[in-house]
Amino acid sequence: MLSAEIIAIGSELLTPEKTDTNGLWLTEKLNEFGIEVMLKTIVGDDEPRLLEVIKDALKRSDVVITTGGLGPTEDDITRQVSAKALGRELIYNEGLEAELRRRFQMMGREMPEINKRQAWVIEGAEVIANPNGSAPGIYFGSNECILVNLPGPPREMKPMFEQAVLPRLSERAGEIIVKRRILRVSGMGESAVDAVASPIYKTYENVRTAILFNKTEVEIHLYARYATEADADAVLAELSERLSSALGVAVFTTTGETMEEVVGRMLRERGETLSLAESCTGGLVSRRITEVPGSSEYFSEGAVTYSNEAKVRTLDVPEETLAAYGAVSAETAEAMAKGIRARAGTDHAVSITGIAGPGGGTEEKPVGTVFIGYAGPHGVRSIRLVLPGDRYLIRWRTSQAALDHLRRQMLKQASRDKL
């Protein structure tokens, strides 16, 4: 089994604000091929320390991956320090310079002279193209070691690793296959999920299970280690089937989809449409729905009606309803859903009104009080929730609850239609 080290480079990663997230993602990818991460280092733009770290890593581990320090400025020293650690020269690559110039021209800009620094390549190494940025990566492989230099921004690093590094590493790594599957659960806490799930997953010796809580949902990660992909897949299919029948409707995906993808897929399969009316989430639910490519097939319109006037003007919420029950109420939520459904002429409509804080809470309706309205072919209804957290978390949790409410309404209708 190959061992790996990950080195995150950049003085900003040694401040109290920034943390290295690339290391977690790289670990997951490497683990899938049975490559174990033995050490992670975070080091600044500091030549003697970086040189020592890379040299030590090359001595200890089979695969060394660095992220960061490939930009065009003087701070960016990964290229030259890596070459020094390997005892190799840097060679100027004219073709790469031409490539960089072309890239800038396409964006209608002239390449700044300092970007020529990015055309230096370690002798004997391969260049890894960067589709999302100017910094090229480097892959150096010899019989003794593998050294990979990737840029720091995740959006650049990830596709480069998947397209150019993984295929080369998997060839070296050989015979263990680790496959992963993610189940996502909405509307249950971490310990409640574990209480149901652990008696099941503990009987699987070759599957490692991790239960994680992110801001809006509980995730169950399953890693199966087998000699063949078919074996791993079969065990994962069986285990995730057992877990999802034990956990019931709270499991919204067994294949790692996001909530917006699940809801989008259901709408597309049913050939139905959606509109949204948001107050306290301020457009977050619309943004999540439209994050999915092709969402224009089922999403036609969203209204962000932040003021009362906008609720009356655009959603036909009766002024008397606002006056009698307030903007944050079941009655207003239901009127908002009815209003946007009538305006947009969709099958389903979801509305949100609530108090995201930090101000605006009362004894009767504290910060975190949210009403989610629904209007559909079988009528209008609403639910009330009180969600914990700060403004950011309350908004996120509200958006998740709204999408989950829509999902459950569609499931109910489907099971009713079957009868």
Place this chain on the structure above:
Amino acid sequence: MLSAEIIAIGSELLTPEKTDTNGLWLTEKLNEFGIEVMLKTIVGDDEPRLLEVIKDALKRSDVVITTGGLGPTEDDITRQVSAKALGRELIYNEGLEAELRRRFQMMGREMPEINKRQAWVIEGAEVIANPNGSAPGIYFGSNECILVNLPGPPREMKPMFEQAVLPRLSERAGEIIVKRRILRVSGMGESAVDAVASPIYKTYENVRTAILFNKTEVEIHLYARYATEADADAVLAELSERLSSALGVAVFTTTGETMEEVVGRMLRERGETLSLAESCTGGLVSRRITEVPGSSEYFSEGAVTYSNEAKVRTLDVPEETLAAYGAVSAETAEAMAKGIRARAGTDHAVSITGIAGPGGGTEEKPVGTVFIGYAGPHGVRSIRLVLPGDRYLIRWRTSQAALDHLRRQMLKQASRDKL
């Protein structure tokens, strides 16, 4: 100035799910006393690697802090490996054993025999009491180096560090104050910013500068180290003033605000209001504007008009405009801005229409083509951009460009009003 290294110990920290959060907290505490963190390492319960890491750290840095690996099980090797790295013996501390036994008795339990492991102490080191757990910490200080072993759980580690480690370190560190300031720049690339900024910041010897690029903007972080807070503040004020006059209007904050906070502050100061009409950003701009507490003061309504019908219905975009120029055009963007401004009755209105991809691009209007419309007291206009990246990045960059366009329109109006 003292330099520090942080070593997080534990194989669980090398899985894809767990990340070391102690390092960020420790960095913040150390920085406040002018102690700079030069390196962070994450290493498993793996003797040869841990020994090498601690030895290297002691050679390179003045202060070495480890977290984790102080429990009673065989996996917990921090004590013996630290002793070996220092070339010191472990000495059994009977008093500490008695202390541990008392602790267990107080909880009504007998101390398990394996917990005797926690009574071994490095020769010449001080024991740090742990009020929230069984694992004691260790403080070893000599003329050459300081090595501190703390337990991994944050609620045990943090009070031990604050009560026992910080006072000892601050005595050694002396009198340095470090203050930070962040400038943010929109509409310029990282290298273009550095080309203008570096001749200025390089003349400040006691200020460390880091230039960072996040998905939508460039950040300039300035860290000033001085003997007094007043000195640090004065230098930061001078330097950020010089940088922002060199970079011009592209600098949207010198105090670390987000773009949505800047735009919100400007609207509030002017007593003016905003409405939004979004197509390809699907609610992201509304969501950003409403992320700021109190945004209901200046933001009344947003329309997410994803379909052509919604653009006609809710924004009064003429069908002829859509037919003649298409939904992604300057004409449609301007009609959208005019439409939402008329509907919501606001001072300013911003609209967005574009192609976020992955589908929908043409030769004339490739993926990333975006029109931003503006309607305000002085009329209606629009700009065309072609933004790089995937769907996620195009949407984020578009949202930033739209907010920045609004900011620049307000600045223009302010300077026009002055004349």
